Amino acid sequence: MSIKRALVSVSDKQGIVDFCRELSALGVEIISTGGTSTLLAKEGVPVIGISDVTGFPEIMDGRVKTLHPAVHSGLLAVRDNEEHTRQMTELGLDYIDLVVVNLYPFAETIAKPDVSYEEAIENIDIGGPTMLRSAAKNHAFVSVVVDAADYAGVLDEVRAGGDTTLETRKRLAAKVFRHTAAYDALIADYLANVTGEPLPERYTVTYEKIQDLRYGENPHQKAAFYRKPLAAQDTLTAAEQLHGKELSYNNINDANAALQIVKEFEEPAVVAVKHMNPCGVGVGASVYEAYQKAYNADPTSIFGGIVAANRIIDADTANLLKDIFLEIVLAPGFTEEALEILTKKKNIRLLKIGSLSTASARKSSFVVTSIEGGMVVQESDVHSVNPEELQVVTTRKPTEEELKQLLFGWKVVKHVKSNAIVLAANDMTVGVGAGQMNRVGAAKIAIEQAGEKSKGAVLASDAFFPMGDTLEMAAKAGITAVIQPGGSIKDEESIKVANEYGIAMVFTGVRHFKH
Numbered sequence: 144m145s146i147k148r149a150l151v152s153v154s155d156k157q158g159i160v161d162f163c164r165e166l167s168a169l170g171v172e173i174i175s176t177g178g179t180s181t182l183l184a185k186e187g188v189p190v191i192g193i194s195d196v197t198g199f200p201e202i203m204d205g206r207v208k209t210l211h212p213a214v215h216s217g218l219l220a221v222r223d224n225e226e227h228t229r230q231m232t233e234l235g236l237d238y239i240d241l242v243v244v245n246l247y248p249f250a251e252t253i254a255k256p257d258v259s260y261e262e263a264i265e266n267i268d269i270g271g272p273t274m275l276r277s278a279a280k281n282h283a284f285v286s287v288v289v290d291a292a293d294y295a296g297v298l299d300e301v302r303a304g305g306d307t308t309l310e311t312r313k314r315l316a317a318k319v320f321r322h323t324a325a326y327d328a329l330i331a332d333y334l335a336n337v338t339g340e341p342l343p344e345r346y347t348v349t350y351e352k353i354q355d356l357r358y359g360e361n362p363h364q365k366a367a368f369y370r371k372p373l374a375a376q377d378t379l380t381a382a383e384q385l386h387g388k389e390l391s392y393n394n395i396n397d398a399n400a401a402l403q404i405v406k407e408f409e410e411p412a413v414v415a416v417k418h419m420n421p422c423g424v425g426v427g428a429s430v431y432e433a434y435q436k437a438y439n440a441d442p443t444s445i446f447g448g449i450v451a452a453n454r455i456i457d458a459d460t461a462n463l464l465k466d467i468f469l470e471i472v473l474a475p476g477f478t479e480e481a482l483e484i485l486t487k488k489k490n491i492r493l494l495k496i497g498s499l500s501t502a503s504a505r506k507s508s509f510v511v512t513s514i515e516g517g518m519v520v521q522e523s524d525v526h527s528v529n530p531e532e533l534q535v536v537t538t539r540k541p542t543e544e545e546l547k548q549l550l551f552g553w554k555v556v557k558h559v560k561s562n563a564i565v566l567a568a569n570d571m572t573v574g575v576g577a578g579q580m581n582r583v584g585a586a587k588i589a590i591e592q593a594g595e596k597s598k599g600a601v602l603a604s605d606a607f608f609p610m611g612d613t614l615e616m617a618a619k620a621g622i623t624a625v626i627q628p629g630g631s632i633k634d635e636e637s638i639k640v641a642n643e644y645g646i647a648m649v650f651t652g653v654r655h656f657k658h
């Protein structure tokens with residue numbers, strides 16, 4: 144078999160003229176729709192209008208142009224089925240051997256900030272996916288191209304053998320069904336938002352590949368990195384890598400964790416992350432000061448860590464960063480001098496991310512976690528505490544400084560794997576107890592890490608204390624103030640201990656478990 148007749152109908156016209164010119168030179172007859180055929184004709188490529196094939200005008204603003212039996216029988220006929228070929232001859236229909244279609248730009252349309260509902264709906268392509276699906280189903284005989292990246296390969300095969308191979312047609316067909324499925328998933332998602340059904344009876348998500356990864360969490364696991372089609376600019380999926388080796392699977396998870404924490408802060412902040420938990424967080428008057436605090440919070444653990452900042456990295460900060468081994472530095476930018484300093488280090492990865500806004504830390508979206516055989520979906524934890532709603536439950540109220548540190552600790556503990564305890568003092572973390580099976584264990588780790596620094600520090604707990612033991616331990620370590628959700632049947636036990644030691648304790652009424 145050879146390709147004799149192609150149907151071309153594309154919204155994105157890049158590369159189409161050269162592709163069709165080549166096809167035409169190889170003896171392929173080209174049929175095309177409105178805008179595509181006008182362009183081809185203008186560029187001197189011989190083209191037959193779709194209406195000449197269907198005997199029907201393109202009507203309703205292009206809503207109906209290729210939706211016609213003359214098109215779909217030409218695409219769907221089983222060429223070695225006698226009944227099909229008889230019908231084709233009887234009705235005077237011709238086969239179509241190649242379909243080249245890309246769709247109305249639905250994603251680009253809904254990405255526009257001022258898009259109207261009507262405009263979005265008008266950009267749902269019907270004729271295009273129908274042709275793609277007909278051709279893809281009949282890939283035993285028909286080639287189908289939905290991606291301009293495949294133009295060259297198809298041309299090579301047609302040049303060499305008059306047609307594509309069955310293997311190529313299968314691959315192209317599979318790509319088409321992924322494409323139309325993703326296209327429909329985005330429409331479904333858009334309409335679910337319009338109708339206020341974020342958790343519908345079928346969850347149809349679509350992601351596009353950013354890059355293959357060398358391996359997953361461990362070298363024997365295959366892995367790749369994907370993004371949502373309309374992911375925000377201040378997410379890791381939109382980060383630009385300025386320097387360093389390819390990101391790894393673990394790098395991506397850690398950098399994402401660091402980014403979520405740093406977005407909590409309005410003031411200059413730096414976060415160091417190891418294994419998805421913060422090992423040091425600092426805020427200050429400048430990124431330089433914030434980094435010093437994040438570093439001093441735990442100079443041991445930061446080694447080999449991921450550092451995220453919410454301000455542009457300047458030369459002074461870069462000079463500090465360069466002194467230790469870091470996997471990644473992630474920031475809204477780097478001054479030229481800073482880049483010069485840091486790019487001297489071969490092993491550091493530098494990521495530039497769109498300007499960060501604390502608003503995005505407050506914007507709820509749905510996040511998915513896989514389980515074997517399924518997944519669970521929940522809103523992201525975007526709650527932030529309003530200082531006026533804090534309930535002081537002890538005789539002593541926190542001082543202004545204590546309150547500042549409590550609110551800082553609360554922002555951090557939200558991002559620490561449960562059970563989580565964070566000790567803070569002087570706008571930095573001094574102890575982090577993460578992922579323990581009991582709360583006293585988490586507190587013990589945080590207090591041990593803080594050492595002398597626990598004296599006068601404050602403590603944040605991601606969930607309530609089931610009994611008074613954690614508070615007893617905190618008091619003995621010199622903690623002066625505590626922030627926690629409250630709500631335990633034994634709250635009174637903790638309040639009693641706090642009062643005995645003169646600790647000021649506030650309840651937030653909100654829990655921040657993180658698994």
Ligand SMILES: NC(=O)c1ncn([C@@H]2O[C@H](COP(=O)(O)O)[C@@H](O)[C@H]2O)c1NC=O
Nearest residue numbers: 154176177178179206208209210269270271
């Ligand atoms: N309605 C139809 O019969 C139809 N046939 C093809 N299209 C789309 O029209 C676009 C190309 O239009 P034009 O060649 O007029 O620029 C392509 O994205 C193609 O997928 C159609 N449009 C939408 O449904």
